[in-house]
Amino acid sequence: MDCNKLAELLFPNITETPEELETRYPPRDLPEGAKVTRFAPSPTGFVHFGGLFPSMTGERLAHRSGGVFYLRIEDTDAKREVPGAAEGLIRTLARYGVRFDEGAVIGDDGRITDRGSYGPYRQSARASLYHVYAKKLVAEGKAYPVFTTDEELDRLNAADRKAELQSKIRTEEAAAAQREEMLSHRRFTLEEVEAHLRHGDPFVLRILSDGDGKKTVKATDLVRGTLEFPENDEDFVLLKSDGIPTYHFAHAVDDHLMRTTHVIRGEEWLPSLPKHLQLFRYLGFRPPKYMHIAQIMRIDENGNKKKLSKRDMGANMDDYTRMGYCPEAVCEYVMTLLNSNYEEWHMQNPDKPYTDFPFDIKKMAVSGCLFDFVKLNDVSKNVLSRMTAGQVFDGLTAWAAEFDPEFHEELTADPAYAMAILSIGRGGKKPRKDLAVWADAKPYMSFFYDRFFSVTDPIPDRFDKADIDAVLTAFLASYDEKDDAAVWFDKVKKIAASLGFAADMKEYKADPDAYKGSIADVSMFLRVAVTGKTNSPDLYTVMQLLGAARTTARIRAML
């Protein structure tokens, strides 16, 4: 068979050569050791939590090495594409600090455009590039067309075929039959090809595999070390019948042409690594370094681990926004999972941003970890506790504007007041950690606003109403807003003592029966009256912020 003739028949319009592409996309001029990485999602939906891992890894590796991090849109499957998904993806990633130097970006008109000289960055716009290499492979006898008639296409879409794929099981007989079928496709003549072409039959291009499933190939993965796989012996599809490449082919061509140095992707790609290595070899490309990173897992209803997928709670990044997690907290949590020594580093460098952390490939986890909201909350509390009141105010109001308009209204009506509230216990070495998410703020501070104030947590009924009233009345009589904290508390103590409550906790504990209660109880009466709850931040400060008028009004209302 004349392979050159076949190549000409199949790709008559391709005149460019691989050599020309080499000069059009020359090796990048970057310092020694600079890494070129990419995030290459298919625009089939939103970015989910699992997608943050490879993207943050790529971003860190590229930017810490003085390299390039770019975005490539893998839209080779028109059937699955979701309109607007690519734009959403970019915006979401940007919120989490994942910024691209190059690739598909959102232009001024809100639509996707390219930035950088290694584009186009949408695979659907790169068809002619793939065809240059497809033609080369055909000419060298390394790939061949398989024509499919309409009825064969129907068979591919048939229900039983779908069921077979659904079952995810490939029995030995099925494999043998498939192999037999594949081999039969290799037998054709130029005349047959010409006839099909004349007839307008679509074809797929398959690789002519030289692999032997009985032999093995070694592959190196930067996070897993040396791996061994059976050689690929499958004539997998390079070009689909619409002329668009499959992932495998696009990966080889794109990552070579775009000069990617490190391919970072989920471990679900591990089994197809032999295919990719074979392709790079066929194409004469030097393969990139691979990093297959562990999947994030969840526990399913049967108690088994499952890969975190789009529908799961905690998968959609918009959920985090809605719940009120700030991006910094999410990023930090991701870092703790990505590099096992991150937490240690962070404890030693509490004031440095995670971008200063010396990210290390060797510290990456090999096995998939379970997503843990409890840990996320802890990380988040720490992140929020380190913020200034102004930062908290900004974050909180931005969240509330969208998800709690009533609260937002109150917050912004008097920003100074809101910030004063948020300043309680903030700053210093041991800041309060009341907030994990923005949504925690309202239950924490709502009593500062008359609109939200109510007694939700009443005084336990083991106390006499008369005693409570006596305390409140006495407090009202002695309260002076201008007292400092020490004077204020002294007065409370005096009231306690005069009404049969222990002013000193140690004395009370020594002999509880000698008293009606303690200073703690007295404080609690006041606290419930003023805040509506049995616990709150420092009462004196609360009263100061509330002001004398509201403080006394609330206490009177309890009588």
Next chain:
RNA sequence: GGCCCGGUGGUCAAGCGGCUAAGACACCGCCCUUUCACGGCGGUAACACGGGUUCGAUUCCCGUCCGGGUCACCA
């Protein structure tokens, strides 16, 4: 089912032939404290199992079991 990857406390994990097997989160006590939060101190809790190799295995090898992934003209 074939192939591939993995298996240290409830979770995330140090470890890389010899350790009383770190640490963080969670949980439980105690302390501090007018409540809460913070902070401090202490505690419960782990090398999946069976064979090797070795003077010695959590660590190396093999098998078993368990978990995950993958077997498309999807990525």
